[in-house]
Structure formats: C-alpha cells, structure tokens
Amino acid sequence: MAHLLTRRKALGTALGMAGLGCLAPRHAWATSPAEFLHQPGITLPQLPFLYFLTLDITTENRHDVAQLMQRWTDAAAALMAGKPIPGLVDSDETYGLPHQALTLTFGFGPTLFTKEGKDRFGLAAQRPAPLADLPRFTGDQLVPAHTGGDLCIQSCADNPQTAFHAIRILTRLADGIATPRWAQTGFLPDFGPHQTGRNLMGFKDGTMQPNIADPAVAKRVLWAADDDKAWMAGGTYLVARIIRIALEHWDRTKTSFQEETMGRQKRSGAPIGGHHEFDPLTLKQTDKYGNPITAEASHARLAAPEENGGAEFLRRAYSYDNGLSYIAERWPPWRQGNEFDTGLMFLAYQQDPRKAFTRIFERMAKFDMMNQYTTHIGSGLFACPGYRKGHYLGEDLLMTR
Amino acid sequence: MAHLLTRRKALGTALGMAGLGCLAPRHAWATSPAEFLHQPGITLPQLPFLYFLTLDITTENRHDVAQLMQRWTDAAAALMAGKPIPGLVDSDETYGLPHQALTLTFGFGPTLFTKEGKDRFGLAAQRPAPLADLPRFTGDQLVPAHTGGDLCIQSCADNPQTAFHAIRILTRLADGIATPRWAQTGFLPDFGPHQTGRNLMGFKDGTMQPNIADPAVAKRVLWAADDDKAWMAGGTYLVARIIRIALEHWDRTKTSFQEETMGRQKRSGAPIGGHHEFDPLTLKQTDKYGNPITAEASHARLAAPEENGGAEFLRRAYSYDNGLSYIAERWPPWRQGNEFDTGLMFLAYQQDPRKAFTRIFERMAKFDMMNQYTTHIGSGLFACPGYRKGHYLGEDLLMTR
Numbered sequence: 188m189a190h191l192l193t194r195r196k197a198l199g200t201a202l203g204m205a206g207l208g209c210l211a212p213r214h215a216w217a218t219s220p221a222e223f224l225h226q227p228g229i230t231l232p233q234l235p236f237l238y239f240l241t242l243d244i245t246t247e248n249r250h251d252v253a254q255l256m257q258r259w260t261d262a263a264a265a266l267m268a269g270k271p272i273p274g275l276v277d278s279d280e281t282y283g284l285p286h287q288a289l290t291l292t293f294g295f296g297p298t299l300f301t302k303e304g305k306d307r308f309g310l311a312a313q314r315p316a317p318l319a320d321l322p323r324f325t326g327d328q329l330v331p332a333h334t335g336g337d338l339c340i341q342s343c344a345d346n347p348q349t350a351f352h353a354i355r356i357l358t359r360l361a362d363g364i365a366t367p368r369w370a371q372t373g374f375l376p377d378f379g380p381h382q383t384g385r386n387l388m389g390f391k392d393g394t395m396q397p398n399i400a401d402p403a404v405a406k407r408v409l410w411a412a413d414d415d416k417a418w419m420a421g422g423t424y425l426v427a428r429i430i431r432i433a434l435e436h437w438d439r440t441k442t443s444f445q446e447e448t449m450g451r452q453k454r455s456g457a458p459i460g461g462h463h464e465f466d467p468l469t470l471k472q473t474d475k476y477g478n479p480i481t482a483e484a485s486h487a488r489l490a491a492p493e494e495n496g497g498a499e500f501l502r503r504a505y506s507y508d509n510g511l512s513y514i515a516e517r518w519p520p521w522r523q524g525n526e527f528d529t530g531l532m533f534l535a536y537q538q539d540p541r542k543a544f545t546r547i548f549e550r551m552a553k554f555d556m557m558n559q560y561t562t563h564i565g566s567g568l569f570a571c572p573g574y575r576k577g578h579y580l581g582e583d584l585l586m587t588r
Numbered sequence: 589m590a591h592l593l594t595r596r597k598a599l600g601t602a603l604g605m606a607g608l609g610c611l612a613p614r615h616a617w618a619t620s621p622a623e624f625l626h627q628p629g630i631t632l633p634q635l636p637f638l639y640f641l642t643l644d645i646t647t648e649n650r651h652d653v654a655q656l657m658q659r660w661t662d663a664a665a666a667l668m669a670g671k672p673i674p675g676l677v678d679s680d681e682t683y684g685l686p687h688q689a690l691t692l693t694f695g696f697g698p699t700l701f702t703k704e705g706k707d708r709f710g711l712a713a714q715r716p717a718p719l720a721d722l723p724r725f726t727g728d729q730l731v732p733a734h735t736g737g738d739l740c741i742q743s744c745a746d747n748p749q750t751a752f753h754a755i756r757i758l759t760r761l762a763d764g765i766a767t768p769r770w771a772q773t774g775f776l777p778d779f780g781p782h783q784t785g786r787n788l789m790g791f792k793d794g795t796m797q798p799n800i801a802d803p804a805v806a807k808r809v810l811w812a813a814d815d816d817k818a819w820m821a822g823g824t825y826l827v828a829r830i831i832r833i834a835l836e837h838w839d840r841t842k843t844s845f846q847e848e849t850m851g852r853q854k855r856s857g858a859p860i861g862g863h864h865e866f867d868p869l870t871l872k873q874t875d876k877y878g879n880p881i882t883a884e885a886s887h888a889r890l891a892a893p894e895e896n897g898g899a900e901f902l903r904r905a906y907s908y909d910n911g912l913s914y915i916a917e918r919w920p921p922w923r924q925g926n927e928f929d930t931g932l933m934f935l936a937y938q939q940d941p942r943k944a945f946t947r948i949f950e951r952m953a954k955f956d957m958m959n960q961y962t963t964h965i966g967s968g969l970f971a972c973p974g975y976r977k978g979h980y981l982g983e984d985l986l987m988t989r
Contacts, residue, residue, distance in 0.1 A: 235747075238909075276842075276843060277790075278788075278790045278835075278838075278839055279786065279790030279791075279854055279855065280786050280787065280788050280789070280790045280907075281786075282786065282790065282855055283779055283780075283783065283786070283855075284777055284779055284786070285779070285780050346636075346775070346777040346778075347775045347777070347909065348775065348777045348786075348788075348907065349777075351788075351909055351930075355835065355839070355928065358928075359839060366925045366926065367912050367925070367926040367927075367928075368926065369911075369912065369926075370911040370912045370926075371911060372909060372911065374747070374748045374749065376685055376747040376748070376749045376750075377747075378684055378685055378686070379684075379686050382684065385680065385681050385682075385683065385684070385685070385749075386681065387679075387681050387749075387752075388681070389678075389679045389680030389681045389683065390680075434679075434756065437679075438679055438756070438760060441677075442677060453680055454680065454683055454684075506681075506749065508639075508748065508752055508773060509910065509911070510770075510771040510772060510773065510910070511768050511770065511771045513733075524767045524768070525767065525768040525769065525770075525771075526768075527756065527759075527768075529752075
C-alpha cells in the first residue's frame, strides 16, 4: 500500500491539510478564502478509478432538488468516511474491502437553470456566466445520449467496485427526483510516486499542469472568480468530454509520426529535441531548414499556455474501455468489423471554460494533428460549487428566492 | 504490494512451484502428468482485472491459424515476462508501469471444428466430446453478438491497462487471420489475504470451490480426462457466461429474502443457520415446521456438489460494469429509463462441461430463485489445451493430418 500512502501524504501536503486519519481520509475538504470549502476530487493527485455519471432531473419541484442535494451531501460524507448511511440498507459489495479511498464531486449542468428556453426551477437568473453552453467545435460528433445532464457525479476510488458502489447508492437516493442520463467509467493506473501516467496512446498524460499547490495559481486558474455568482464561492467548472481514440489507426502509425503529432517523445515524455519530461517545450527552436522542431499543429504546442495567452486548466483525464463496437466503412478499404471502443474520459477543472477549455480547444479542434485519431463523442459542462460546513452542497443556489 | 506478494506466494504454493523471480513470475506454468504444462490463468487465485475477448477466424487456411497460434504463444510468453515482442513496436501504454502481474489463457471454440455443418479446417474429427455445444437453458436470452467465438483469450492482470494491453497486442498479431467478435472486461477487487471477494450482489462469490491444491481433485474436476483427445492433454474446458444482474431490483429486495435466495447469510457468507463462511451448507436441517432452512430453490443448494451427484467446476468469475443501458417496460409500472448494465462475467473451468456446468445449470436455470434477478445474455465454450515446452499452443491439434 506504499503508493496509496504516498498519494495520501502528497494530497495532504499539497492542500496544507493536517490530521489525516488512519484508514481515512477518504476525502479532502480544503479551505478556500472565507468559510467556503472546495469539493474533494478536484485537486490532484487522481485516484486510479473513475465512475462518472450524469443525471436528468425528473421533478418540476425545486424543493425536491434541494432535498436530493441534502441527501447526497450527507450520503457523500458517510461514503467518503466509510460509514453506513442512516436509514439505507447498503448493497454491501464493498463490505470488508480494505483501503477504500474515495472522492465524490458534484456539479450542476446548464439545463438545471434553463432547458429548452424554460426557467424550470426559477434559477435562470442564478446561472453563472462561465456556465455558458459550449460552442460546437470543429469535428464534434457528439452523441446526444452521451451529452449534457442536469447533474453530475464524479466518483473516484482506488478500485472500481468502490467507485461504482458510491454511484449506485447515490442513484438509489435520487429515485423519483433524478434518473441516470449517461455514464462513463475510467482508469489511470498508478505508475508510481511522482510518475506521470500514460493513457492508451502510450504517451504520458498530464505532464503540463498548472501548479495549483501555489494558491495564486489555483485562484487564477481553478477556483471561481471573486465576481462570479455568490453561490459559486469556492467552486470551479468542469468540462467533460468523451474522446474516442482510433487505437487501430494509431497503432499503425510510426512512432516518429506519433511523436511529431504529440509534440513530445513517447517513452521519456520529453519535448521534441529535449531530454527530460519536464524540460520546457521547444516552441521557438527550428531545424536547419528553419522549420519549428515542435510542429505548429502538434498537440503539445496547441495546448501550451504560451500559445493560448496563458490560458490553462487542470486535467483529470482517465482512459476508458467500453469493449468493442462495430464499424462499417463504405469506402476503401471497405473495412467492417469490431474495433476497440476505447479512448479518453477527459475531465478538466477551471475558473471559466470560456477563457480556458473553449479558448484552447477551438484552435485545437481545427488544427491538432491528433484529430486524425480522436473524435469527441460526448460532452458535459458543470458548475461544481463550493461547500459550507453545516450546509448541503448547492444550498445557497437552491435556497435563492 | 503486500497482497500481491501474498497472492504470488499462494500461487506458487498451490501449484507446487519453486523459484519465483523477483518482479516476475507473471505466469505460472504448472506441470501435468507427462510433459504437458497447464496454461496459466486457470488455477486460483484470480488477479483482480479481466479482459475477455473472443475472435472469429477470417481465413480458410489452417496454416494461417497455426501461424497465429505460434505468434500468440511467443507473444504471450514475452508479455507475461514483461519483455518486448521481437519485430513489433509496442503501443507503450504500460511502459514504466510497475508490478504488472499478467496471465494469458487461450481457448478453441466449437466453431473452429465445425461451423454451419462445415469442417472448415479439416479438424472436425479432432473435436473433443466435452466440447459439445451447450444446450439452450431455460431463461437464456443470449445475444448472438455476445455469444460464441472460434478463439478466446482470457487476459487477467493486476490493473486494467495491463490486461487490455495484452489483448491489444494479440489482436494486432491476429490481423488478417482473426477478428474480434465480443469482449467483456471485469473486476474483482482484492478483499485481502484469504478473503473471498464479493460480487455486485453484495454476497461473497467463490466460497465453494473444489480443492484443486489436491492433485486428485484437480485431476477429477479440472483437467481433461485421460481418454480425451490427445491434443487436450493438460487442458481443460472453459464455460463463459455474461450474466446481467438487475441491480435496481435486487437493491429493492429485503436482505432476508436475498439471503433466502442465495442460501447464505450476506455479510458473513455463512450458510443459513450456520456461523462461519466455510461451515457446511445446512442442506438437511429443517425448521420447527419441517421445512428446510436452506430453501430448495436457493442458489447455494442448487449449486452444491451434494445435490448434483458430486458435479463441480472451478469458478473464476468477475463483476462487469458496462455503464448504463436503456430499458422500456411496456407493462406496469411502465418504467422507462437507464439502468445499470452490470453483472457477472462467469468463467468456469472443468474437465467436461456436460458433466459439470451443464448438469448443474440445467436445474439451476429452471429452479434457482436468483433467476428473478439474473439473465444470461452471452455465452461461450472453449477447449483450453495444455502446452508442451518448445511447441506452440494447439500445435498437436493444428498439425493433425
């Protein structure tokens, strides 16, 4: 369990927390300015398993939604502490399972505020500006059944059974108020202490992250701005994208072209022409012909804050594996058959998606060489508010007159 | 890593092996009578992650199949030893990942021998009697796209990325010879040393297993009989069933009725009226009214060797989680919406499915109270031959004149 302890220790250190319990803490409430707490599951490091669920609200009564958030807040605290939920018979699949690290993070989608032009719950005036609908990006192939959602839950754990158990319990508690819309599981194995994990493209994923251990960086990049809606204090915005990767195609591509596409070397993770993973990107260097050594259309360049006016977000991506899916290509080479239905469950937290994800991805969607291999097939946008001790999550929103 | 070491140690002890390497062994070839080795991934304990893949052969040439088995045998040895595969550029998603325990197990389906009445490869005479097609069982709702397969690969690992990596590599090596038919991933978290894991029904799964550490039991229950086809020496038969569990229904059922259904107590795993998990089942005891305390139609009773003329098999089941699927009930209470698409990837090894799985499950399919909650939606049957050092897997079959 050495890695897990390390991970917990790192978490405690990064957030300036003290007093970690023995088997706990399964959650990490970190304090923001004033009395608002940040939700767990946002600041790194990531636990290795994800169950991401969105839900549609089926009630027309705001009071029911408030009751759900009250129930969820209490249940989440119990689940993260490994305690039973009063009044609920547990399904017991995690009973006796040791070392259950778990974080639960909740968010509100745009459709909670306005759906088909209708102010469903009298909350339209409370919709924050950063929760503006994402634009359609070049190449988007979004499947409606895997897009949107009034509510979301990000459940992260050290094993898939614990991640799912929490979702199962929380879904039971939503009975009659909200119903599952779409789900995606994910994984990101532990590559060891201080090692960046690799996703299914075989490259390290997450080398470039804002240094949120620096409170000034976290305040600028991650947490809701001071002039955001009051109920979002201590909160952040989540962009979720299901990104299908054509692994068969990628695997037929030479490593040298993969590296050019990524703008990094595969095994070391170093920039093109660099030596170590954390060397600065070689954005200005040119070869003897005057061409940039890190291609203009490479993923790393297009993602770099330097190329995006300083814009950045905090990634919490997981690989996903949904087995096989059938494809039938009606043009040469007229292939048909099953391919791996795998990819990346991209999750990114930020102060304002308009200035971060959307700004960066609008160019990326047009130019990134990686788009030859990747397709965005699902999408979600969620406001993940902060939390006040003794109050339920979203209370300041849902109690608005 | 304590559990993993324990697991490896247990494996070594159970199989009477010696000389386990440091990070290796990633596989465990155990010797059978004569010079035949058993494939790894059959004898317990299970690694916690599964990727199960079946494939259809697309060639009409037996030589191609032989070439594939040669490639797979070499590649499997390299993958299980954590070594690169000569001549193949690795996809690298496991590069640098520590502690990759991996077992790979291969099998031949009935359709390799006879398909639609046709002897495809001149192997029909070599089809073993125990590889008789499974009958249709009461309640079967088999989906053709998740049933059958000419070949199968069971990849088990200590993380899902390693399990999938092996499948991805082996699928690449099958290009032009075989193509994926269906796949199912699974998980079974490590509940700790000497603890039986729980599946998504919340009950312990695998309490009753034949004691295969006893060579006489293994010879009787698990390994191909002496009078089986010669190429099956050291081999065994795998029955795979995708069993969907209606979790929402199960969760609405009182624990007392769940226990009556299962014929065991939920948390302890003890028999009804018993005290400890490994207490003998209370098959003969009656209550004061003369009724059996372990219900006639309970799962544990119907599965018990005592009730099946001694028939038994070795379970290697995993839970599966495929996210959500849409249901629309057209009768009261007229529910529609997304439900959890979860269940059990049932894998069982045995000497002869006709005398083990089929014998037991024919009664179970008719009478088991658990059938109210479970539906068999996919199925596969495979002959998993033994192995001779210096020869490829299946060589004795594929070289038959």
